[in-house]
Amino acid sequence: MNFLAKNCNLKIEKSDCIILAIFETNDFSESAKELDIVSKGYLSKILNYKDFNGNIGESLLLYNVPYVSCRRVLLIGCGKRLYLSTYDYKKILQSFIIVLKKITAKIVLICLTELFVYEQDIYWKIRIIIEHITSVNYFFDEFKSYKKNRPELFKELIINVSTEIDSKIGVMAIKHALAISLGIKAAKNLANxxxxxxxxxxxxxxxxxxxxxxxxxxxxxxxxxxxxxxxxxxxxxxxxxxxxxxxxxxxxxxxxxxxxxxxxxxxxxxxxxxxxxxxxxxxxxxxxxxxxxxxxxxxxxxxxxxxxxxxxxxxxxxxxxxxxxxxxxxxxxxxxxxxxxxxxxxxxxxxxxxxxxxxxxxxxxxxxxxxxxxxxxxxxxxxxxxxxxxxxxxxxxxxxxxxxxxxxxxxxxxxxxxxxxxxxxxxxxxxxxxxxxxxxxxxxxxxxxxxxxxxxxxxxxxxxxxxxxxxxxxxxxxxxxxxxxxxxxxxxxxxxxxxxxxx
The missing domain is CATH 3.40.630.10 (Zn peptidases)
Incomplete structure (x- = not known):
């Protein structure tokens, strides 16, 4: 799995799946607002059906959204806009991981660093994304005679950030997260x-x-x-x-x-x-x-x-x-x-x-x-x-x-x-x-x-x-x-x- 942090133009950025944040009472995140405009209000129309309320743990996968370059749009419930803890953030990440395991998406674009997480800046939000994904994806089958085929969640995860400065911070965060994840995996393997x-x-x-x-x-x-x-x-x-x-x-x-x-x-x-x-x-x-x-x-x-x-x-x-x-x-x-x-x-x-x-x-x-x-x-x-x-x-x-x-x-x-x-x-x-x-x-x-x-x-x-x-x-x-x-x-x-x- 490859990870990349960059400031994306969501109007033209292509991926197999884009992940957007929706808050309670169907309050749109900034990226979701942008995609709603691109889709000429399609996302708003879908949410008006009230099948999705923006609660943490909820998700809604959409295909072929009009005028959007990404093949799928995954809406993730994020609860209250200004009341997210690190624990909440990990629950939100878990929601999209569950969906990704059910689909085949090689390139995934995630727009969740714009969430306000208490006492966590852009560096930490990117670290948490990568460390949580690698942790959830861990398995130990060294001593199994039959090893399951475990397809990767994705080939590449593009983490959307709002500025070029954040992109540079993202490079450091990704480097640190991958090294730490490697060490944690090695420690787990030894202990297991x-x-x-x-x-x-x-x-x-x-x-x-x-x-x-x-x-x-x-x-x-x-x-x-x-x-x-x-x-x-x-x-x-x-x-x-x-x-x-x-x-x-x-x-x-x-x-x-x-x-x-x-x-x-x-x-x-x-x-x-x-x-x-x-x-x-x-x-x-x-x-x-x-x-x-x-x-x-x-x-x-x-x-x-x-x-x-x-x-x-x-x-x-x-x-x-x-x-x-x-x-x-x-x-x-x-x-x-x-x-x-x-x-x-x-x-x-x-x-x-x-x-x-x-x-x-x-x-x-x-x-x-x-x-x-x-x-x-x-x-x-x-x-x-x-x-x-x-x-x-x-x-x-x-x-x-x-x-x-x-x-x-x-x-x-x-x-x-x-x-x-x-x-x-x-x-x-x-x-x-x-x-x-x-x-x-x-x-x-x-x-x-x-x-x-x-x-x-x-x-x-x-x-x-x-x-x-x-x-x-x-x-x-x-x-x-x-x-x-x-x-x-x-x-x-x-x-x-x-x-x-x-x-």
Missing amino acids: TPPNVCTPSYLANQVINLSKQYSKWISHEVINYEKIIKLGMFAYAAVGQGSSNKPLMININYKGKNPINSKPIILIGKGVTFDSGGISIKPSSGLHEMKYDMSGASVVYGIMLILAELQLPLRVIGVLATGENMLGDSSFRPGDIIKTMSGKTVEILDTDAEGRLILCDVLTFVEKFSPELVIDIATLTGACVIALGNIASGLLSNDQLLIQELLEASEITNDKVWNLPMFTEYFKKIKSNIADISNIGGNSAGAITAACFLSKFAKKYRWAHLDIAGTAWTSGKKMSSTGRPILLLMQFLMRRGLTNTNI
Whole structure:
């Protein structure tokens, strides 16, 4: 699918289908007014039948409209003219996608950037169009023996804009949207891959290939199980010691041309390719979904791909902290006390609270890079799902300015996060009588106490933790990775890397 933004002359522009906005009470958008004049009032006559009221979700497909160059005219209901949210805008986009799936239209002309969407400018309206189309069009059939023929929605989508300046903005928006969509697709593909295929070594091979593809910008390092132990990362090693697929810590180094940050931004992705819970075994219900416990790593992989595609002038290090949490005669046990890379000792009360054991050692490991800031992304706690559901990811941090930056990125992208507190009282819940700290803090405030645990290993830099346990994938018949929170994190990074633009 090709995308193009241009200022069209609707009187003569040819396409297989033109998409026009109609508001409630059949109030015409500017483009619809123009086409109504060209058709000598034909559109007004059709709407006078009152079969179409302009509500969001409504659509009306017309053929052979008099004097119009386009073969079809698709009218899309857009609700109230001045009350559109980003959510409404996506519902409007979904309406025309449903129609396009039923027809054969190679060239489609869309006139929806003229809609007023709350706090979204032309750049974002174009981004949303492309990102939503690519998201809806995503499928994963790698392991199906019979692959359906899936025709493209269109060959080319022309996005009508009102000025030549908007056309130039559109070029940038399309470039960004396509790169981000590519990274999200790559992240989804990794996360959706079954755990008998997607092992730590599989992820390492994907990174090796990524490094070859973008060798000018990306280098990598794979640290094996033996070296993890040699580095004193005994908490990390303990989680994977019961599996035949031993843990690998995979570092991806991205350095753009003339990076504006001398100290790297570090992204750490939890990459447990299958989490059985270990000795503290999980119930069988939903256990197949534990292949998604590496979603944090898949997100970091996708972001590193996007950075290389866009060649942002940044230094970013991505760490894929991979491993498996399995049962075996060498598995770590409840009651064990393990020494971390930092020197702190941890009492193991629950082997299913394994993500924080991996992350705590990686948080210590990355101190050697003297980072500007560190963000970890992890499917860490079921407690976060209970607290926030599948709507918002949990955000906890030791730095108020970093919290504010991430909240702003969330607001802009609609990739929702919610800031949870780490009051001093919560730290008491993870005290241990026989070690420095325990790996769980009881039955309440689990998402918070998990972050409190991690914060003890992130004292030498600005740090934020994103708990994506509720947002990384959707369950049920249509179970699939969401690719979240790539949109949020890319907005955060692009704000830093594209200082000469207003995005």
